[in-house]
Amino acid sequence: MSFIRSAIDGQSEEFRRRYARNRALVAELRERQRAARHDRPEADIRRLERQGKMLPRERLERLLDPGTPFLELSTLAAGLAYDGEAPGASSITGIGVISGREVMIHADDSSIKGGAWYPLTIKKIVRALDIAIENRLPVVHLCDSAGGFLPRQSELFPDKHMAGRIFRNQAILSRMGVKQLAIVFGHCTAGGAYVPALSDYNVIVRGTGAVFLAGPPLVKAATGEVVGVEDLGGCDLHTRTSGTCDYPAATETEAIAIGREIVAQWDRPRKWIAPVDAPEAPAYDPDELYGILPDDIKKGFDMREVIARMVDGSRFHEYQPAYGTTLVAGFANLWGYRVGILANNGVLFNDSTLKAAHFMELCNQNDTPLLFLQNITGYMVGRDYEAAGITKDGAKMIMAQSCSHVPKLTVMCNASFGAGNYGMCGRAYDARFLFSWPGHQIGVMGGDQAGRTLADVKARQMARNGAAPDPALLDAVRAATQRDYEAQTSSWHSTSEIWDDGMLDPVDTRNALGIALAAAAQAPMDRQGYGVFRF
Ligand SMILES: CCC(=O)SCCNC(=O)CCNC(=O)[C@H](O)C(C)(C)COP(=O)(O)OP(=O)(O)OC[C@H]1O[C@@H](n2cnc3c(N)ncnc32)[C@H](O)[C@@H]1OP(=O)(O)O
Numbered sequence: 068m069s070f071i072r073s074a075i076d077g078q079s080e081e082f083r084r085r086y087a088r089n090r091a092l093v094a095e096l097r098e099r100q101r102a103a104r105h106d107r108p109e110a111d112i113r114r115l116e117r118q119g120k121m122l123p124r125e126r127l128e129r130l131l132d133p134g135t136p137f138l139e140l141s142t143l144a145a146g147l148a149y150d151g152e153a154p155g156a157s158s159i160t161g162i163g164v165i166s167g168r169e170v171m172i173h174a175d176d177s178s179i180k181g182g183a184w185y186p187l188t189i190k191k192i193v194r195a196l197d198i199a200i201e202n203r204l205p206v207v208h209l210c211d212s213a214g215g216f217l218p219r220q221s222e223l224f225p226d227k228h229m230a231g232r233i234f235r236n237q238a239i240l241s242r243m244g245v246k247q248l249a250i251v252f253g254h255c256t257a258g259g260a261y262v263p264a265l266s267d268y269n270v271i272v273r274g275t276g277a278v279f280l281a282g283p284p285l286v287k288a289a290t291g292e293v294v295g296v297e298d299l300g301g302c303d304l305h306t307r308t309s310g311t312c313d314y315p316a317a318t319e320t321e322a323i324a325i326g327r328e329i330v331a332q333w334d335r336p337r338k339w340i341a342p343v344d345a346p347e348a349p350a351y352d353p354d355e356l357y358g359i360l361p362d363d364i365k366k367g368f369d370m371r372e373v374i375a376r377m378v379d380g381s382r383f384h385e386y387q388p389a390y391g392t393t394l395v396a397g398f399a400n401l402w403g404y405r406v407g408i409l410a411n412n413g414v415l416f417n418d419s420t421l422k423a424a425h426f427m428e429l430c431n432q433n434d435t436p437l438l439f440l441q442n443i444t445g446y447m448v449g450r451d452y453e454a455a456g457i458t459k460d461g462a463k464m465i466m467a468q469s470c471s472h473v474p475k476l477t478v479m480c481n482a483s484f485g486a487g488n489y490g491m492c493g494r495a496y497d498a499r500f501l502f503s504w505p506g507h508q509i510g511v512m513g514g515d516q517a518g519r520t521l522a523d524v525k526a527r528q529m530a531r532n533g534a535a536p537d538p539a540l541l542d543a544v545r546a547a548t549q550r551d552y553e554a555q556t557s558s559w560h561s562t563s564e565i566w567d568d569g570m571l572d573p574v575d576t577r578n579a580l581g582i583a584l585a586a587a588a589q590a591p592m593d594r595q596g597y598g599v600f601r602f
Pocket residue numbers: 114179180181182183212213214215216217218224230254256257258259282285
């Protein structure tokens with residue numbers, strides 16, 4: 068592999084300007100994450116104190132092995148939804164280490180509306196369980212939830228990927244032999260009761276933990292029976308009489324200790340992908356990424372400069388360096404794992420598209436995981452390109468990508484527009500993990516283009532109807548579309564909607580990808596081949 072020679076001038080005015088802008092974005096990311104994790108109304112903190120409960124992050128700190136990394140997912144989920152009422156989508160998910168085993172964590176956050184599940188909470192939990200299924204990661208659930216957020220039941224209850232999907236995913240995990248433990252710290256009501264019931268192991272805290280299909284008020288309303296929490300679904304009922312729970316614990320601390328002991332009994336999963344070399348830090352300082360990423364989405368940058376600050380030893384074996392140059396492809400090591408990287412250096416033309424498809428086939432032939440670094444404004448459009456078959460070449464790229472049996476990881480580095488998002492393994496294409504950077508923008512097209520397209524459609528419609536041109540109306544259409552697009556294409560919006568698995572500081576991305584690769588290595592690869600390529 069060759070050493071990447073950087074052409075960056077760290078003293079240039081442009082570098083300094085970009086550096087300042089990207090540092091400011093990361094400072095904003097950190098502040099938003101701090102607030103989402105810790106800012107809670109005083110009354111809710113006091114309520115949990117009165118009940119003798121720990122905050123969810125205190126539980127997590129005691130549960131995870133000291134000094135081990137925790138890759139928290141979707142930290143800013145729901146950040147822009149529900150008037151900011153459910154920071155982090157009132158839940159914590161992420162990959163951590165317990166008793167030496169990598170596990171997926173799902174923790175309810177009862178400091179927000181009693182841990183009630185908002186629609187985006189459910190999306191976040193379902194995604195965490197999908198990740199567990201795809202990567203065969205055991206799951207530890209820290210249960211303390213009021214169940215569905217009742218005012219929004221129609222958005223969280225009935226459809227395929229709503230609340231029922233949590234329990235469906237739990238059943239699938241169990242069938243696959245992927246273990247689950249639930250620790251019941253608070254209430255598990257209604258559907259939430261199935262979280263411990265569908266876990267292979269569970270622990271319940273006496274006094275605060277409870278599991279029931281309906282809590283006391285609903286039981287009274289439904290049948291007239293008056294019954295207290297402990298008698299209806301408390302620790303003793305479930306560990307002595309019903310058998311719904313396995314291990315009683317006198318305190319939260321004891322429950323966590325029992326949970327750690329249970330995980331310690333689990334076998335260590337086989338790894339299907341192994342590092343090929345010892346890990347090595349990049350030769351260039353990742354901090355320089357701040358000076359490389361542009362301060363204007365339309366400005367280009369050489370993705371090799373990003374790769375040089377992400378991969379082991381800044382070494383890269385570039386594939387077809389002189390062909391299809393708007394796509395950079397090649398092999399590198401990341402934390403010792405061999406990866407095949409596809410990164411955008413411009414619009415995808417026929418040649419770069421075919422190069423991408425061929426390179427993905429090579430990686431599948433070698434069982435080499437794929438890493439997509441997206442900065443894509445789309446495929447080249449126009450008569451000449453259609454005549455040259457840009458649509459069928461794009462289809463080949465999507466075929467190769469969708470049918471890849473190797474794990475795929477995607478990082479949204481800057482732009483993700485149009486069908487380029489699809490070819491480069493956007494959300495719909497089952498990347499095992501998909502992260503974004505704070506300056507990233509995503510949309511079917513840019514706001515300016517969309518505004519002009521809709522204004523043009525309007526003008527043609529008016530002409531067809533014999534109406535006089537109305538420049539003020541067309542300007543209004545253009546401006547309104549652009550305004551909407553600006554809000555909807557921002558990275559804060561996309562991460563709030565869980566279109567990614569979380570926003571990362573570019574400098575932390577190498578570490579996050581290392582954890583993701585180690586997780587991805589736990590699932591065997593299923594070679595199913597490809598569909599029909601259109602030639
Ligand atoms: C999938 C289908 C389902 O899951 S149906 C869900 C049915 N759920 C229920 O019946 C649980 C109702 N809630 C409760 O029993 C209690 O609130 C529990 C969870 C025990 C927590 O009690 P406690 O710690 O004393 O807090 P609290 O009652 O003061 O509530 C705190 C804030 O949360 C709210 N809250 C509670 N549950 C829900 C809910 N399911 N949907 C929407 N909001 C809920 C409370 O109204 C209260 O809000 P606020 O702080 O007054 O603004």
